[in-house]
Amino acid sequence: MANSNLKTLRDSAAMRWIALLLLALAMFCSYIFMDILSPIKDLMLSQRGWDSTAFGTMQGAETFLNVFVFFLIFAGIILDKMGVRFTALLSGAVMLVGALIKYYAIADTFIGSDIEKWFTENLNYIPGLDELGVSPFYKGMPASAKVAAIGFMIFGCGVEMAGITVSRGIVKWFKGREMALAMGSEMALARLGVATCMIFSPFFAKLGGNVSVSRSVAFGVVLLMIALIMFIVYFFMDKKLDEQTGEAEEKDGPFKVSDIGQILSSSGFWLVALLCVLYYSAIFPFQKYAVNMLQCNLHLTTPEKGSFWADDSVTIVQYVIMLIVAAAGFASNFMKKKDLKYAMLVVSIISLLVYCYMGYMRQSAEAIFAVFPLLAVLITPILGNYVDHKGKAASMLILGSLLLIACHLTFAFVLPLCGNSPVGGVVIAYITILVLGASFSLVPASLWPSVPKLVEPKIIGSAYALIFWIQNIGLWLFPLLIGKVLEGTNPELAAKIKAIKETTKHAVEAGNMTIQEANAQVAAVSENVAVSYNYTWPLVMLAALGVAAFFLGLLLKAVDKKKGIGLEEPNIK
Numbered sequence: 001m002a003n004s005n006l007k008t009l010r011d012s013a014a015m016r017w018i019a020l021l022l023l024a025l026a027m028f029c030s031y032i033f034m035d036i037l038s039p040i041k042d043l044m045l046s047q048r049g050w051d052s053t054a055f056g057t058m059q060g061a062e063t064f065l066n067v068f069v070f071f072l073i074f075a076g077i078i079l080d081k082m083g084v085r086f087t088a089l090l091s092g093a094v095m096l097v098g099a100l101i102k103y104y105a106i107a108d109t110f111i112g113s114d115i116e117k118w119f120t121e122n123l124n125y126i127p128g129l130d131e132l133g134v135s136p137f138y139k140g141m142p143a144s145a146k147v148a149a150i151g152f153m154i155f156g157c158g159v160e161m162a163g164i165t166v167s168r169g170i171v172k173w174f175k176g177r178e179m180a181l182a183m184g185s186e187m188a189l190a191r192l193g194v195a196t197c198m199i200f201s202p203f204f205a206k207l208g209g210n211v212s213v214s215r216s217v218a219f220g221v222v223l224l225m226i227a228l229i230m231f232i233v234y235f236f237m238d239k240k241l242d243e244q245t246g247e248a249e250e251k252d253g254p255f256k257v258s259d260i261g262q263i264l265s266s267s268g269f270w271l272v273a274l275l276c277v278l279y280y281s282a283i284f285p286f287q288k289y290a291v292n293m294l295q296c297n298l299h300l301t302t303p304e305k306g307s308f309w310a311d312d313s314v315t316i317v318q319y320v321i322m323l324i325v326a327a328a329g330f331a332s333n334f335m336k337k338k339d340l341k342y343a344m345l346v347v348s349i350i351s352l353l354v355y356c357y358m359g360y361m362r363q364s365a366e367a368i369f370a371v372f373p374l375l376a377v378l379i380t381p382i383l384g385n386y387v388d389h390k391g392k393a394a395s396m397l398i399l400g401s402l403l404l405i406a407c408h409l410t411f412a413f414v415l416p417l418c419g420n421s422p423v424g425g426v427v428i429a430y431i432t433i434l435v436l437g438a439s440f441s442l443v444p445a446s447l448w449p450s451v452p453k454l455v456e457p458k459i460i461g462s463a464y465a466l467i468f469w470i471q472n473i474g475l476w477l478f479p480l481l482i483g484k485v486l487e488g489t490n491p492e493l494a495a496k497i498k499a500i501k502e503t504t505k506h507a508v509e510a511g512n513m514t515i516q517e518a519n520a521q522v523a524a525v526s527e528n529v530a531v532s533y534n535y536t537w538p539l540v541m542l543a544a545l546g547v548a549a550f551f552l553g554l555l556l557k558a559v560d561k562k563k564g565i566g567l568e569e570p571n572i573k
């Protein structure tokens with residue numbers, strides 16, 4: 001047994017935070033790749049001949065192996081059996097392999113290749129899965145979308161494995177210290193990754209005036225190489241720590257698969273897992289539709305080409321301002337002097353207001369929505385710090401759910417009333433998105449650091465994996481449900497497209513119209529339809545998830561009090 005008085009790497013604050021930085025930077029890069037195609041859906045449709053179904057099916061493939069082949073469960077077992085550093089390297093490599101496959105699918109060299117031919121003719125039907133409606137491929141899906149889906153499935157395994165590994169790694173280095181602050185900081189950087197992706201993916205795709213979607217994916221691949229390097233450096237730090245501690249955690253009670261039963265028998269675990277799936281299902285799937293929801297409600301008018309606000313350099317300036325918001329807000333957590341702390345916060349808040357103003361002037365739904373992860377960047381570490389020193393994690397989960405309900409109901413019932421008031425509409429949208437961002441800080445900052453209080457250290461990896469698995473079911477299901485509710489409650493829009501397709505088809509057949517004219521008319525109607533959806537019912541459905549999460553939060557607080565789990569207690573005593 002190692003001498004517990006020995007000074008180890010994690011006793012040094014600098015070393016602990018360097019370890020965190022390595023893990024968090026790797027997650028920052030991974031979150032950028034995760035959404036790399038989301039902001040360039042229109043380009044995928046025009047450059048690669050995909051349609052919305054192909055795009056949605058490819059995006060949904062991310063969770064496929066995790067949910068239906070139980071990869072996440074295996075990932076948890078691998079993590080608990082093999083330890084953090086091995087699993088970190090493995091997840092980094094798996095992410096990179098998946099990303100390279102996706103890159104190849106999108107690259108110009110794929111077009112006209114034998115592989116494209118093969119995939120066009122094959123992989124149309126997966127017996128069993130088609131009947132269940134969960135197949136990641138379908139007949140008529142473009143070959144590039146099929147191969148991209150395969151790559152994204154593999155990447156999805158890697159990124160979720162990385163997620164649980166990083167959480168486990170943070171517990172290893174920070175337990176009994178600033179654990180929630182560390183987790184909050186890691187998540188803050190991940191949120192910055194999402195905001196970075198929203199801005200830079202379209203930027204790279206359109207760089208220099210010629211459109212290349214593969215350039216965006218290549219940018220993501222380079223970042224994943226950097227993520228792997230971060231994990232390699234972390235490997236050596238983690239090894240050194242284990243040499244110093246004699247791997248005490250692992251040796252005191254080696255992990256057995258049967259230990260998982262212990263997790264499943266904990267009522268606290270189930271409440272946290274259910275709360276997690278309900279809450280995150282109302283956030284991540286919403287994120288995929290939010291830009292379109294804003295376009296439908298706010299009737300934004302893009303600035304004229306060539307005008308100041310339409311210039312690419314404004315995008316870069318806005319991103320730099322975003323970095324100032326994040327850096328000043330984050331640094332304020334570490335300022336010992338009160339004056340300096342408040343000065344940093346003021347800088348951060350003023351920069352946030354400037355950012356919002358620019359988003360309004362650019363009339364860009366993407367830029368307006370990019371403020372969502374931004375507030376989370378700013379306050380997740382602050383809330384993590386609060387959990388470390390004051391506790392109240394269960395209460396924060398309840399408050400986060402309440403804010404979620406309020407925001408989705410505002411989007412559903414208040415925003416549609418603002419369509420004719422451009423300034424009022426954007427102001428309400430910003431306030432609601434910022435409050436949602438606050439909710440998205442409250443819940444993650446209190447939920448993830450609570451898991452180590454529910455299970456023994458040797459099974460933390462499996463506990464995180466089980467929660468992620470349950471969460472992934474929601475992340476797979478709810479984007480589909482939102483789409484279905486949206487189509488079901490806006491039948492006139494689908495009818496409009498059907499009608500124009502039929503009218504133009506007849507006109508072409510009768511020789512009254514050229515195919516080009518017909519396509520232009522269909523495109524014009526589709527463009528108009530795309531910004532005309534009424535989002536009320538999908539948003540009510542998401543608010544209902546918030547209501548269920550709210551009641552689970554109340555129950556969790558009661559169970560915590562009865563069983564003395566300590567969720568309301570601070571991490572640092």
Ligand SMILES: NCCCC[C@H](N)C(=O)NCC(=O)O
Nearest residue numbers: 034163187190284444468475
């Ligand atoms: N697009 C999938 C996102 C996966 C998120 C991951 N399982 C998770 O919950 N991470 C923690 C977080 O708050 O982002």
